[in-house]
Structures are given as structure tokens and as C-alpha cells.
Amino acid sequence: MDESERTILDATYRALCEHGYAELTMQRIADESDLSKATIHYHYDSKERLFDRFLDYLYERYTGRLDDLSGETARDRLDALLTMQLADEAADPGIDFQTAMLEVRAQAPYDEAIQETLSTFDEALVSRLRETIADGVEAGEFDEHVDPDLAADLLTTAIKGAHTRRVAVRHPLDRSYEAARTYVETYLVREDASEVTA
Amino acid sequence: MDESERTILDATYRALCEHGYAELTMQRIADESDLSKATIHYHYDSKERLFDRFLDYLYERYTGRLDDLSGETARDRLDALLTMQLADEAADPGIDFQTAMLEVRAQAPYDEAIQETLSTFDEALVSRLRETIADGVEAGEFDEHVDPDLAADLLTTAIKGAHTRRVAVRHPLDRSYEAARTYVETYLVREDASEVTA
Numbered sequence: 217m218d219e220s221e222r223t224i225l226d227a228t229y230r231a232l233c234e235h236g237y238a239e240l241t242m243q244r245i246a247d248e249s250d251l252s253k254a255t256i257h258y259h260y261d262s263k264e265r266l267f268d269r270f271l272d273y274l275y276e277r278y279t280g281r282l283d284d285l286s287g288e289t290a291r292d293r294l295d296a297l298l299t300m301q302l303a304d305e306a307a308d309p310g311i312d313f314q315t316a317m318l319e320v321r322a323q324a325p326y327d328e329a330i331q332e333t334l335s336t337f338d339e340a341l342v343s344r345l346r347e348t349i350a351d352g353v354e355a356g357e358f359d360e361h362v363d364p365d366l367a368a369d370l371l372t373t374a375i376k377g378a379h380t381r382r383v384a385v386r387h388p389l390d391r392s393y394e395a396a397r398t399y400v401e402t403y404l405v406r407e408d409a410s411e412v413t414a
Numbered sequence: 415m416d417e418s419e420r421t422i423l424d425a426t427y428r429a430l431c432e433h434g435y436a437e438l439t440m441q442r443i444a445d446e447s448d449l450s451k452a453t454i455h456y457h458y459d460s461k462e463r464l465f466d467r468f469l470d471y472l473y474e475r476y477t478g479r480l481d482d483l484s485g486e487t488a489r490d491r492l493d494a495l496l497t498m499q500l501a502d503e504a505a506d507p508g509i510d511f512q513t514a515m516l517e518v519r520a521q522a523p524y525d526e527a528i529q530e531t532l533s534t535f536d537e538a539l540v541s542r543l544r545e546t547i548a549d550g551v552e553a554g555e556f557d558e559h560v561d562p563d564l565a566a567d568l569l570t571t572a573i574k575g576a577h578t579r580r581v582a583v584r585h586p587l588d589r590s591y592e593a594a595r596t597y598v599e600t601y602l603v604r605e606d607a608s609e610v611t612a
Contacts, residue, residue, distance in 0.1 A: 236524070238436075315520075315523045318516075318519065319520040321516065321520070321578060321582035322517040322519070322520040324582045325513045325581055325582075326434070331582070331583065331584070334582050334583050335584070337583075338579065338582075338585065361600075363596070366592065366593045366596050367593075369589060369593040370572060370593040370594065370596075370597055372575070373571075373572045373575035373576050373585075373590050374568060374571045374572050374575055376575035376578045376579050376582075377570070377571035377572055377573065377574035377576070377578065378571050378575070379578075380519060380574050380575065381570070381574050383519070383520070383522070384519035384520070384522045384523075384532050384536075384574075385522070385529065385533040385535075385536045386529070386533070387536065387571075391567060392567065392571050394564065394567075395564045395568040395571060396568065398564050398568075399568055399597075399601075402559075402601070403597075403600070403601045
């Protein structure tokens with residue numbers, strides 16, 4: 217990615233947080249950068265094309281963050297993932313970004329390219345959860361009866377629902393975090409897990 | 415509610431499913447009824463006012479459906495609620511309506527009246543879940559360690575997330591239903607529940 221592309225994509229991020237998806241324009245993106253609208257048009261001939269590229273860029277950042285999650289045990293890695301998605305206010309995008317992303321999700325049924333990219337985000341989260349939970353079951357940290365597929369699906373759905381409720385009805389994110397974390401600690405983690413991993 | 419009000423609200427429902435929230439107009443609502451646009455304007459002086467009334471109407475229908483859920487045991491009533499929200503294709507609104515409602519949710523941060531009404535929907539679902547789970551714990555059907563507040567929050571979040579994923583990434587609703595139902599059957603229901611309730 218060259219420097220002006222990065223400048224444009226970072227400006228898109230700021231313009232999206234500031235104005236929302238419905239009000240996002242090339243001019244507003246230009247206003248958030250030191251580039252002219254003409255320069256942005258030189259790189260992307262339409263807002264749609266720029267936005268598709270922007271979603272790819274978000275996807276790269278998102279999977280990068282998923283890959284960076286560390287932890288010695290599966291339980292630690294799962295907790296880091298829930299923290300990243302539901303609790304880490306510093307690292308996590310703020311509510312303005314999530315507000316814009318809910319608009320983008322609502323737009324998905326009308327825009328195949330958006331829907332396709334959002335599906336890759338969804339699948340990246342599901343597979344990371346599934347993998348982590350399966351690792352934990354295999355290592356004896358999580359209960360052997362846990363079905364990694366179903367547990368990953370429930371947690372993905374809970375994470376997406378937490379973001380929707382946060383934006384639509386101002387439901388506190390830390391409350392959703394507590395509910396998801398309690399599910400993991402109470403039902404996935406084996407009662408004698410600390411002995412197993414010690 | 416008089417007859418023309420009902421006609422208008424039912425036409426709003428159809429127009430919303432057909433065109434989505436962004437493209438909803440008084441003309442399109444009129445087109446779905448046998449009333450003129452002028453008659454609709456006589457009842458509601460703006461689309462915003464009509465839509466606020468429409469959301470109240472949906473709320474009455476929604477709480478009516480929640481109140482109608484029956485079942486001898488708490489476990490039955492909880493299952494009926496999950497079925498209504500996640501599985502009952504016949505009774506449940508179809509994907510067109512849920513697509514429109516995701517647009518409405520995305521609009522909520524920009525419209526206080528919408529956000530307020532959506533919050534009452536959210537609260538109605540949470541309290542019904544909380545009540546049903548607390549009944550089940552009290553009756554010995556559900557495990558005594560279940561926290562009705564946290565379990566109700568997790569299920570509400572999972573239901574909202576299921577609707578978001580269904581619309582945004584075409585995640586199958588029956589998969590979310592299976593994940594939520596497995597959570598209830600595996601973790602909330604006491605292992606010896608059938609003996610208790612028999």
C-alpha cells in the first residue's frame with residue numbers, strides 16, 4: 217500500500233466515524249486528509265470502489281488483530297478475544313465506528329460486495345473461536361462435551377448482538393462482556409481446569 | 415385503533431418489507447393501501463410521526479406475542495420464546511422485515527424517538543427471559559447456580575446477534591437457534607430435570 221492510499225483509507229475511517237455511512241462522501245473523505253477530492257478520485261473512481269477497498273483494509277487490520285492475540289493457554293486466548301471484541305475500550309473501535317458499521321451491515325442486503333466482505337469478517341471470527349475452543353478441549357482445559365462448532369457460533373452471535381445492542385439501544389458493552397465471559401468460565405472451562413493446566 | 419389507522423399501519427408494514435426503511439415514503443405506503451396519500455397525511459402529518467406510531471404498533475404486537483407464549487413449565491416457555499424469535503418461520507417475520515428492522519436499528523443513534531422505542535422492545539425481551547429463567551430456577555427445572563440476569567442478557571444478545579447475522583451475512587437462523595437451544599438444554603436445564611418436573 218503506498219502512502220497516499222494509506223492516507224485515503226485512514227481519512228475514510230475518520231470520515232465514517234464523524235458522519236456515518238449514509239453521509240459519507242468523497243468530499244468529506246478529502247476534508248479528513250490533506251489530499252484534494254481530485255486526488256482521491258484519481259485513486260478510486262467511485263465512492264463504492266473506495267469503500268470496497270476500505271472494507272478490505274479493515275479486514276486486513278481485523279485479521280491482523282486476531283492473529284496477534286496471544287496467551288499461553290486456549291482459555292487465555294479466548295479471554296483475549298472476548299476482551300478485544302467486547303471490553304478493550306482502548307484498542308477496540310469506539311461507538312462512532314460501530315454505529316457506522318451497523319449502517320454498513322444494514323446496507324449489506326442491498327450490496328453484494330459489502331455482504332461478501334462482511335461474510336469474510338464473520339467467518340474469520342467464527343473460525344478463530346472454533347479453533348481456540350477446540351484447542352482448549354483437546355488440552356483438557358475445556359470440558360470434553362463442549363461442541364466447538366456450536367460454542368463458536370453462540371459466541372459469534374453474542375458478539376455481533378452485543379455490538380448491535382450497544383449501538384441501537386445503548387446496552388452497555390461491559391454487560392455483554394460479563395455475560396459472555398460467565399458463559400465461558402462457567403460452562404466451557406473444566407471445573408478442575410486449573411489443576412490440568414498447572 | 416380505528417379502521418383507517420389499522421389500514422395505514424398494515425400498509426406501512428408491507429411497504430417497509432417491500433422497499434426497506436431508507437426508501438419508505440408516504441406515497442409507497444399509500445400504494446400498499448386503498449387510501450390516498452392525502453388521507454394518510456390527514457392522519458399523520460409527517461412520515462416520522464407515522465413511523466413512530468408504527469413502531470408503537472409493532473411493540474404492542476410484539477409484547478402481545480410474548481404474553482401469548484404458553485407452556486406448562488418454564489423450560490417449555492423458554493423454548494417457545496426461542497422458537498418465536500429464531501425458528502418459527504410461519505409466525506416469525508420474514509427476512510424482508512428483519513432487513514428493514516436492521517436499517518431501523520442502524521438509524522436509532524440518529525433518532526431519539528426510535529432509540530427509545532427499540533429500547534422498550536429490548537427491555538420487554540430481557541424481562542420475559544429473566545422471569546422465565548428465574549421461574550425455572552425456583553421450580554428446580556433449571557440449575558440453582560444459573561444467574562437469571564446474566565443468562566437473560568446472553569440470550570437477548572444472542573437473539574439480536576442472530577437477526578443481525580441473518581440479514582448482514584445470511585447466516586442461517588436455524589443454526590443460531592440450535593446454538594441457543596443447546597446452551598439452554600446443556601447448561602440451564604438440570605440434569606435430573608425430567609425427574610423433577612415429572
